[in-house]
Amino acid sequence: xxxxxxxxxxxxxxxxxxxxxxxxxxxxxxxxxxxxxxxxxxxxxxxxxxxxxxxxxxxxxxxxxxxxxxxxxxxxxxxxxxxxxxxxxxxxxxxxxxxxxxxxxxx
Amino acid sequence: xxxxxxxxxxxxxxxxxxxxxxxxxxxxxxxxxxxxxxxxxxxxxxxxxxxxxxxxxxxxxxxxxxxxxxxxxxxxxxxxxxxxxxxxxxxxxxxxxxxxxxxxxxxxxxxxxxxxxxxxxxxxxxxxxxxxxxxxxxxxxxxxx
Numbered sequence: 001x002x003x004x005x006x007x008x009x010x011x012x013x014x015x016x017x018x019x020x021x022x023x024x025x026x027x028x029x030x031x032x033x034x035x036x037x038x039x040x041x042x043x044x045x046x047x048x049x050x051x052x053x054x055x056x057x058x059x060x061x062x063x064x065x066x067x068x069x070x071x072x073x074x075x076x077x078x079x080x081x082x083x084x085x086x087x088x089x090x091x092x093x094x095x096x097x098x099x100x101x102x103x104x105x106x107x
Numbered sequence: 108x109x110x111x112x113x114x115x116x117x118x119x120x121x122x123x124x125x126x127x128x129x130x131x132x133x134x135x136x137x138x139x140x141x142x143x144x145x146x147x148x149x150x151x152x153x154x155x156x157x158x159x160x161x162x163x164x165x166x167x168x169x170x171x172x173x174x175x176x177x178x179x180x181x182x183x184x185x186x187x188x189x190x191x192x193x194x195x196x197x198x199x200x201x202x203x204x205x206x207x208x209x210x211x212x213x214x215x216x217x218x219x220x221x222x223x224x225x226x227x228x229x230x231x232x233x234x235x236x237x238x239x240x241x242x243x244x245x246x247x248x249x250x251x252x
Contacts, residue, residue: 046165
C-alpha cells in the first residue's frame, strides 16, 4: 500500500490522464486507479473529490450529468483545452522529476 | 440514501459556511453514485453504504487546512472577548466606586467608609485581567508549538 502523501503532487496529473482517456464519473476514477495499480495504490474518496473540485475550479475539467447504460444518473467529468495543456506541462515536470530521482536515489 | 447524506453533513460540519452546502451536495451525489455501483455489483444496500462510508476517509484526507483556520478564528475571537470583558468590568468598577464616593461625601461627610466596598468591587476587573493574561499566555504557548 502506497501512502497518498507521496503521490499527492501528482494526483492532479493522474486524474487528468484518466479523464483525457474518456469522460468518467467520480467512483469510476477511483476504481480505475485501484485496478490499474493492482490495489497497491488506493485513493481515498475524500482526497479524490478535493482534487476533482480543485481541477474544476481551475477550469481544467468540466462536469455534466449523463445517463448510465443501466439508467442511473451520473455526473461525468470531461477535459477542457486548458486541462490538456496543463496535463502536458505536468507530464514534462514528471519526466524531469523521474530523471532527478533516478540520479539521486539509484545506486 | 439519507444515511450517506447525514454522514457527509457530519463530516463537513466544521467546514467554512460559504462553501459547505454546495460541497455537501456534490459529495453526497458522488458517494450515492458509488453506492449504486456497488449495489449493481451485487452488494446489499446496507453493505454498500457501509463500504462507502468506511472508504471515504476523514476530513483531513479532503483538506487539512480549513479545520485549522476555523480553530484559529475561534481563538482570536475569545481573546478579544476577554479584552472586552476587561474594559466592561473596568468601566463598571469606576462607576460603582464613583457612586460610593459620591454618596459617602453627600450623606456621611466626615466618616470615610467607601474604601472597603471599593476594594471589594476592585476584584471584579482584577479577575478579568487574570483570565485575560492566562488566555494570552496559552495562546502564545500554542503558537510556539
